[in-house]
Amino acid sequence: MNAPRVLYHMVRADFLERVRRYSFLLTLAVAIYVGYAAFAEKIVLRLDDYRGIYNSAWLGALMGIVCSAFLSLIGFYVVKNSIQRDEQTRVGRVLATTPMTKRFYTFAKSISNFAVLASMVLVMAVAALLMQLLRGEDTHLHLWPLLAPLILFALPAMAFVAALAVLFETLPVLRGGVGNIVFFFLWIFLLVGGGVGSLGTGATRSTRQHFQDFTGIVAEMDDMQTAGRKIDPAYKGGSSLNIGETPPMKRFVWTGIRWTPLMLESRLFWLLAAAFVAWLASFPFHRFDPAREWALRRKSKPSPAEAATAEDQITSPQKVEHFPAHVSPLLRQGKTQRAESNPFLRLVVAELRLMLRGQRWCWYIIAAGLSIACLASPLSASRGGVLLAAWIWPILIWSQMGCREARCNTQSLIFSCERSLGRQLPALWAAGVLVALLTGGGVGIRLLLAADLHGFAAWIAGACFIPSFALACGIWSGSGKVFEAIYTVWWYIGPAHQIPGIDFMATSPASSTPGIYAVASIMLVAIAYYGRRICLGYV
Amino acid sequence: MQLVIDHVSKRYGKQTLALRNFSLQFGPGVLGLLGPNGAGKTTLMSILATITRSTEGRVTWNGADVAANPDALRATLGYLPQDFGVYPNLSAVEFLEYLAAVKGLDAKSSKQRIDELLNLVNLTDVRKRPLGGYSGGMKQRVGIAQALLNDPQLLIVDEPTAGLDPEERVRFRNLLSELSGERIVILSTHIVSDVEATATDIALIMQGSLVAHAAPEDLLRKVEGKVWEWVIPSADFNSVRHQHLISNTSRRSDGVHARVLGVTPPNGAQPVTPNLEDAYLYCLSQRRAGAFA
Numbered sequence: 118m119n120a121p122r123v124l125y126h127m128v129r130a131d132f133l134e135r136v137r138r139y140s141f142l143l144t145l146a147v148a149i150y151v152g153y154a155a156f157a158e159k160i161v162l163r164l165d166d167y168r169g170i171y172n173s174a175w176l177g178a179l180m181g182i183v184c185s186a187f188l189s190l191i192g193f194y195v196v197k198n199s200i201q202r203d204e205q206t207r208v209g210r211v212l213a214t215t216p217m218t219k220r221f222y223t224f225a226k227s228i229s230n231f232a233v234l235a236s237m238v239l240v241m242a243v244a245a246l247l248m249q250l251l252r253g254e255d256t257h258l259h260l261w262p263l264l265a266p267l268i269l270f271a272l273p274a275m276a277f278v279a280a281l282a283v284l285f286e287t288l289p290v291l292r293g294g295v296g297n298i299v300f301f302f303l304w305i306f307l308l309v310g311g312g313v314g315s316l317g318t319g320a321t322r323s324t325r326q327h328f329q330d331f332t333g334i335v336a337e338m339d340d341m342q343t344a345g346r347k348i349d350p351a352y353k354g355g356s357s358l359n360i361g362e363t364p365p366m367k368r369f370v371w372t373g374i375r376w377t378p379l380m381l382e383s384r385l386f387w388l389l390a391a392a393f394v395a396w397l398a399s400f401p402f403h404r405f406d407p408a409r410e411w412a413l414r415r416k417s418k419p420s421p422a423e424a425a426t427a428e429d430q431i432t433s434p435q436k437v438e439h440f441p442a443h444v445s446p447l448l449r450q451g452k453t454q455r456a457e458s459n460p461f462l463r464l465v466v467a468e469l470r471l472m473l474r475g476q477r478w479c480w481y482i483i484a485a486g487l488s489i490a491c492l493a494s495p496l497s498a499s500r501g502g503v504l505l506a507a508w509i510w511p512i513l514i515w516s517q518m519g520c521r522e523a524r525c526n527t528q529s530l531i532f533s534c535e536r537s538l539g540r541q542l543p544a545l546w547a548a549g550v551l552v553a554l555l556t557g558g559g560v561g562i563r564l565l566l567a568a569d570l571h572g573f574a575a576w577i578a579g580a581c582f583i584p585s586f587a588l589a590c591g592i593w594s595g596s597g598k599v600f601e602a603i604y605t606v607w608w609y610i611g612p613a614h615q616i617p618g619i620d621f622m623a624t625s626p627a628s629s630t631p632g633i634y635a636v637a638s639i640m641l642v643a644i645a646y647y648g649r650r651i652c653l654g655y656v
Numbered sequence: 657m658q659l660v661i662d663h664v665s666k667r668y669g670k671q672t673l674a675l676r677n678f679s680l681q682f683g684p685g686v687l688g689l690l691g692p693n694g695a696g697k698t699t700l701m702s703i704l705a706t707i708t709r710s711t712e713g714r715v716t717w718n719g720a721d722v723a724a725n726p727d728a729l730r731a732t733l734g735y736l737p738q739d740f741g742v743y744p745n746l747s748a749v750e751f752l753e754y755l756a757a758v759k760g761l762d763a764k765s766s767k768q769r770i771d772e773l774l775n776l777v778n779l780t781d782v783r784k785r786p787l788g789g790y791s792g793g794m795k796q797r798v799g800i801a802q803a804l805l806n807d808p809q810l811l812i813v814d815e816p817t818a819g820l821d822p823e824e825r826v827r828f829r830n831l832l833s834e835l836s837g838e839r840i841v842i843l844s845t846h847i848v849s850d851v852e853a854t855a856t857d858i859a860l861i862m863q864g865s866l867v868a869h870a871a872p873e874d875l876l877r878k879v880e881g882k883v884w885e886w887v888i889p890s891a892d893f894n895s896v897r898h899q900h901l902i903s904n905t906s907r908r909s910d911g912v913h914a915r916v917l918g919v920t921p922p923n924g925a926q927p928v929t930p931n932l933e934d935a936y937l938y939c940l941s942q943r944r945a946g947a948f949a
Contacts, residue, residue, distance in 0.1 A: 446807055460757070460760040460761075460762070463757045463762075463763060464757040464758060464760075466757075467753065467754045467757035467758070468754075470750070470754070471743060471746065471754055474743075474745045474746060474750070475744075475745030521743070525741040525742065525743050525744070526739065526740055526741025527740060527741050527742065527743065528707075529702075529705070529707050529735065529737040529739075529740055530735070530737070530740055530755065530799075530802060531755075531758060532706075532707060533705045533706055533707055533730060533733060533735045534730055534755070534758045534759045534760075535727050535730040535731040535733075535759060535760055536727055536730075536760065537730075537758070540758075540760065541758050653726075654706075654707070654708055654709045
């Protein structure tokens with residue numbers, strides 16, 4: 118086997134397959150928008166009242182930090198589907214019959230993931246270059262200061278994220294929605310571990326801190342702060358990446374990062390870490406063994422005896438003779454009978470049952486525990502921490518709303534049914550709301566008992582908003598990943614920190630804005646409805 | 657009960673024309689839709705099943721435009737797609753109960769219906785097993801059961817016997833024949849023997865166009881006197897097969913017995929009774945030659 122050639126073709130094919138999908142174009146559009154936002158000073162890197170003039174060094178550092186801060190998070194969700202795609206397309210089974218080793222495959226997939234992320238970094242590099250020329254604050258183009266932060270900071274971080282995505286895909290527990298949520302907290306942990314919190318103290322960073330800084334943000338900011346202190350003794354060492362705020366008025370010239378051997382060694386460390394993670398991923402990788410794939414998919418496995426009996430009965434020729442090919446006509450109900458059972462309610466129950474099936478027993482126990490805790494805890498705790506937990510717990514159930522049909526390839530069965538749009542979609546939404554009411558219902562009851570109607574309205578708006586958001590994300594993206602990623606981040610930033618305006622759970626009276634989320638729910642349902650209309654060919 | 661396909665065309669992008677000005681009308685019975693891969697069968701099925709819309713032309717069900725009011729057809733439609741999925745965590749019963757609810761059937765009659773259908777497709781004993789553990793053939797039978805849930809007046813089945821073992825295939829053919837009395841069944845396949853066993857009408861489709869629409873007997877009549885059995889020495893077979901249209905071969909002690917289609921018999925060939933596969937291949941070859949009328 119000519120390993121480099123095989124590796125090249127594997128990476129190339131995988132890369133081309135991805136970049137020719139609309140989802141990649143969408144991601145690329147987001148990367149371009151971020152570049153534009155930086156150009157328009159909607160994203161500003163500032164040192165208290167200062168920002169650097171837009172020369173090659175500052176813009177390179179700005180884009181490097183933007184890549185490290187955003188792309189290391191979003192990029193994971195973008196690339197965490199390469200093995201899954203090989204499963205779905207059955208290409209994996211073809212690859213499994215070749216001499217390719219497991220290690221080779223996970224390594225190739227990591228490189229392919231990296232290539233996708235690197236292409237986005239490239240977009241940011243071009244954006245930085247254009248920015249410098251268009252802004253004209255310093256027209257002298259210096260390629261190395263411009264590209265170095267992207268090459269030495271952003272790319273190793275991307276390599277690590279790319280390999281992590283492969284590892285998550287090979288681990289049964291992390292390959293689905295749980296992994297999407299776990300990564301967000303892992304990402305927070307890595308940022309904090311990198312010393313983001315210690316920025317601005319002016320203290321010399323230890324060798325260990327250098328190596329823990331996986332994005333390189335701390336090293337970059339640290340270098341800028343040192344420069345800042347030299348030009349203004351009054352500068353207190355603050356630095357931040359601001360979005361949507363007024364840019365600082367004072368400017369200074371920053372000539373670029375003073376690269377030290379320790380910095381370079383730490384970046385090399387993260388590259389090696391990426392290679393190690395890719396190697397690690399080869400151990401749990403199932404190599405597309407259908408038996409192992411099947412076992413991963415299944416929650417309850419029949420006994421071999423049961424399976425054997427079933428197959429025997431099905432293929433036995435004698436049995437065929439005992440089952441005549443006959444089916445009696447369906448007794449269609451008349452108008453009077455139709456009134457006895459409500460087809461919509463039956464469908465809501467069916468959708469709810471479909472949503473709740475397939476969880477492990479401990480999931481139901483915890484959900485029930487949270488539901489009871491919502492009712493039994495003091496109102497402030499119930500509305501805060503308990504509701505927070507109660508409404509993150511079913512995230513993987515909500516994330517399947519609107520995309521289950523695509524994921525399980527049942528669209529043609531569901532969408533060819535009568536009133537699919539007018540009955541099934543509202544039933545699905547209602548079932549999603551019911552999940553919110555079942556898990557966090559105690560808070561609503563407590564608020565009603567306390568006669569807190571504003572709080573109750575905010576709570577009910579939250580209960581409607583979550584499934585509406587999930588439904589819209591599911592229908593438009595065709596995957597649960599978008600909802601899982603955005604909802605987790607939003608849940609952490611908004612409700613968990615009780616930030617007014619973005620606290621859709623209304624975890625405190627001060628942060629509740631029921632009107633906004635009631636309107637948002639209606640709009641999201643309308644967006645979902647329109648998306649489904651397109652799926653059904655009405656538009 | 658009448659389904660009319662009126663000058664329907666379907667275009668994908670700017671280059672691909674999957675259906676070209678396709679017209680056909682039919683009433684109760686089994687319509688076998690035959691054609692080679694990529695002929696446009698599945699596109700036509702999708703349009704008839706209201707999954708996709710035609711670019712031009714219209715389809716009417718009992719006089720009503722299907723595109724304008726798809727629910728009128730959907731209420732009486734049973735559809736088995738060529739490629740479909742199931743919810744792996746649900747059992748066969750639960751999956752059918754779910755689809756019965758989506759189709760708007762009431763609980764009592766759907767329960768009875770589901771029991772009967774599971775018995776019919778021979779899945780009663782595994783009815784409570786999660787569908788994720790079913791084999792391809794078992795899933796196909798669940799698909800057959802769901803298509804019959806609402807006792808459809810129009811039953812569209814796209815490659816229904818794919819993945820079924822021979823016994824199940826025979827059973828499904830019998831079922832289609834029984835169902836055809838008071839409803840329209842459209843059976844799309846490239847397995848000629850399935851059509852031969854069940855179809856009351858046959859439509860041949862190629863490159864998105866209708867090649868022929870006739871009763872099986874009429875199609876057979878077209879190739880009457882044009883099918884020959886020719887015994888060829890094994891050594892000569894390779895050179896001969898490029899010069900004649902051959903529908904079937906079998907190797908025997910005296911050489912290769914080939915079924916040759918053509919107006920003039922090869923030297924020494926004997927006439928044989930044509931079958932539907934001969935008629936199908938002959939019609940397609942004539943179409944390719946641009947001479948079929």
